[in-house]
Amino acid sequence: MIEVVIPNWNGMKVLPRSLESLSRQTMSGYRITVVDNGSRDGSVEYIRAQWTGVRVMALPRNFGFCRAVNEGIRRSPADLIALLNNDAEAEPGWLEALYKASEKYPEAGSFASKVLMADNRECIESVGDLLKPDACGANRGRGEPDRGQYDQEEEVFSASGAAVLYRHALFEKIGLFDEDFFAYFEDIDLGFRAQRFGCPCVFVPQARVVHVGKASRPEDRNWHLRQEFVNSTLCQIKNLPMRYFIRNGRSIFVSHLRSLKGLAKEGGGGVLLASTRDLLRKMPGALHKRSLLWRASKGRFDRLAFFLPPP
16 A cells, blocks of 8 residues: 655645645555644645545644654554655655656655646756765756756666655665754755665656645745755764765865855845854754764665765
């Protein structure tokens, strides 16, 4: 069985289309679970009234993307876990394509979808994730017209959490999403761990999804800026090999300096100070997790080294 987990927070404007798209899938044998983060827009009531076959897990408040999907994963007996954002519309063959890929690639732990932009369905949002020259994660192919240049199944660094299939066994091996991230870059962090433990991610071009993007994020633009800066930095601190920091220190430093300037320009000094404070507060925990990860993976970097950019 496949469990499709949809995290939701005040998503009534987009959630119905997501659920409707799942009702049109070309395969059967899957269950849908919506994990609601304390919505106040009638989302839970709507699902319970209109979608009686959909399981609802109602959390008391907004715990973020990571906690929501972790709750769905923990309570699922399924061997395969699909995540779909509440503002993503899956094409009819989405789930079947991911399932067939899981049968074809038994060594893979996760399977990335082709995610297209809702405001221009010929434009790519993500065809898996990659690592930029500063080793910060990013969507592969983002902003490119979809001309078929990514229409082959291939291994990628990780999958966008907006639309992805995971083996439940992967979480048992490497752990769940890091809830300290709340939202943003949690899928990149998971990708780092999967590569460290030798679990490939395969991009499946036939698994197509149209994504609105950030429909359930807080309206506070400054919050969004802080989350992206803090989480991208924590992801590097937690996961990058020390020798990579040493070898690529200059490019990483320049990248962070550029990010700090961007924070100051877009959000002002207050956002810059708040981001620095949040980063310093979370850094000890990230360093502790780095140590635990090193011991658990016995310092293996063979697969990870394949995706790290050259110096």
